Amino acid sequence: MDKVRVGIVGAGFVSHLHMNAYLRVAGVPIEVVAIADINKEQGEKFAAQYGIKQVYTDYRELLDNKDIDVVDVCVPNILHHRVCIDTAEAGKHIICEKPLTGYFGEDLDVDPMEVGKISRLDMYKGAVKNSQEILDAVARNNVKLCYAEDFVYAPPVLKAKRLLEASGGTILELRSEESHSGSHAKYARYWHQAGGGSLLRLGSHPLGLVIHLKQWEGMMKTGKPIGVRSVMADVANVTHTDVFRKTTGERWLVDEWHDVEDWATVVLTFEDGTKGLVLSNDITLGGIVNTLNIYANNNVIKVDMAANDAIKAYAPTTEVFGDEYISEKVQTKAGWSFPSPDEDWMRGYPQEIQDFMEAVYHDRDPVSNQILGHEVVRVTYAAYLSAEQGKRIDLAELDASLKK
Numbered sequence: 001m002d003k004v005r006v007g008i009v010g011a012g013f014v015s016h017l018h019m020n021a022y023l024r025v026a027g028v029p030i031e032v033v034a035i036a037d038i039n040k041e042q043g044e045k046f047a048a049q050y051g052i053k054q055v056y057t058d059y060r061e062l063l064d065n066k067d068i069d070v071v072d073v074c075v076p077n078i079l080h081h082r083v084c085i086d087t088a089e090a091g092k093h094i095i096c097e098k099p100l101t102g103y104f105g106e107d108l109d110v111d112p113m114e115v116g117k118i119s120r121l122d123m124y125k126g127a128v129k130n131s132q133e134i135l136d137a138v139a140r141n142n143v144k145l146c147y148a149e150d151f152v153y154a155p156p157v158l159k160a161k162r163l164l165e166a167s168g169g170t171i172l173e174l175r176s177e178e179s180h181s182g183s184h185a186k187y188a189r190y191w192h193q194a195g196g197g198s199l200l201r202l203g204s205h206p207l208g209l210v211i212h213l214k215q216w217e218g219m220m221k222t223g224k225p226i227g228v229r230s231v232m233a234d235v236a237n238v239t240h241t242d243v244f245r246k247t248t249g250e251r252w253l254v255d256e257w258h259d260v261e262d263w264a265t266v267v268l269t270f271e272d273g274t275k276g277l278v279l280s281n282d283i284t285l286g287g288i289v290n291t292l293n294i295y296a297n298n299n300v301i302k303v304d305m306a307a308n309d310a311i312k313a314y315a316p317t318t319e320v321f322g323d324e325y326i327s328e329k330v331q332t333k334a335g336w337s338f339p340s341p342d343e344d345w346m347r348g349y350p351q352e353i354q355d356f357m358e359a360v361y362h363d364r365d366p367v368s369n370q371i372l373g374h375e376v377v378r379v380t381y382a383a384y385l386s387a388e389q390g391k392r393i394d395l396a397e398l399d400a401s402l403k404k
């Protein structure tokens with residue numbers, strides 16, 4: 001291969017993050033040759049902004065383009081399953097945004113507005129089936145699947161891994177969180193489009209990270225990844241409570257959730273008996289929270305991928321800094337703020353795309369792959385089941401009971 005040729009499907013929010021990361025790839029010859037978006041204007045605007053030669057409105061035309069080696073799937077969650085399988089069948093490598101897939105009520109004859117009421121056991125079965133079908137298509141066609149979990153690549157996380165390795169310590173507990181004041185995307189409000197609420201949409205990042213870290217620890221120590229044994233979870237709609245609804249004044253939090261949760265907490269027990277705590281909610285003011293705390297037998301490491309104080313800035317009103325970006329989801333630029341010098345870098349987007357391009361060019365596995373993506377889907381929907389039933393769910397027992 002003389003260079004890696006990429007086609008992006010979807011020209012929305014995350015595609016810009018990916019595109020800026022492609023522009024930073026070093027040491028591997030690459031080119032983004034095409035973009036596909038059902039919204040023609042959106043696709044054309046994106047192509048013009050980044051000098052992309054080919055624009056399609058149907059992603060299947062992009063798959064027919066023989067020049068393309070890798071398809072970057074940046075469309076809403078509900079489309080990941082179909083687009084990933086079609087890409088694998090076209091013999092092209094896949095980059096898939098998180099979550100790998102989910103359950104959207106697509107196999108049942110139900111009112112889309114009622115999908116959130118489907119039993120969580122049926123959802124678990126449906127989501128795992130969707131995910132397994134992607135894995136099967138990837139294996140059948142001998143292509144790579146790069147699972148775009150940027151937390152795995154964030155420089156503070158890589159430093160934490162080096163510290164852990166140097167310490168020789170054993171991870172006893174991992175606590176990780178992604179929370180903010182709520183997604184403004186309309187589709188995020190409906191289960192039939194989003195596949196879940198804050199747990200799936202935000203929680204897939206911290207969940208992916210803690211699952212990855214225990215897998216990595218196991219590989220480092222014994223050559224065998226440490227998986228998740230059981231989950232115990234609770235989910236809620238805090239903005240649907242009377243105490244929230246009766247509040248007066250400006251509403252800073254998104255509160256138009258139809259049938260998805262805006263708050264979730266998951267306790268994980270790993271196969272070695274150690275613990276994980278994953279938090280994700282849409283009720284957090286003050287900017288996005290992206291954290292990881294590692295409690296080991298001989299050290300503690302606290303990672304903050306969002307907030308940092310390399311720059312402290314003060315302005316008496318929010319207008320002073322005009323259009324200059326501060327950091328994700330802060331409500332105001334007034335008062336003291338902590339502008340992020342390079343948010344993409346801190347979160348691992350350029351490093352993730354660099355790894356994916358190298359993996360394809362040098363024909364090796366990416367660090368974040370389909371196995372991690374699949375495990376996040378499995379644990380997320382087991383967590384929904386736990387929250388529904390109010391009890392701990394043992395994953396091996398659950399899968400065994402479904403095989404009977």
Ligand SMILES: NC(=O)c1ccc[n+]([C@@H]2O[C@H](COP(=O)([O-])OP(=O)(O)OC[C@H]3O[C@@H](n4cnc5c(N)ncnc54)[C@H](O)[C@@H]3O)[C@@H](O)[C@H]2O)c1
Binds near residue numbers: 037097
């Ligand atoms: N890793 C991250 O930090 C991160 C951040 C945001 C979103 N995401 C993920 O990225 C994905 C996209 O989210 P987004 O925020 O960019 O959404 P978005 O709504 O901003 O963009 C999605 C784009 O896909 C296009 N689209 C829809 N159906 C299509 C089809 N059939 N063919 C081609 N294009 C189609 C839409 O027109 C839109 O331009 C989601 O899976 C989301 O979970 C990840």
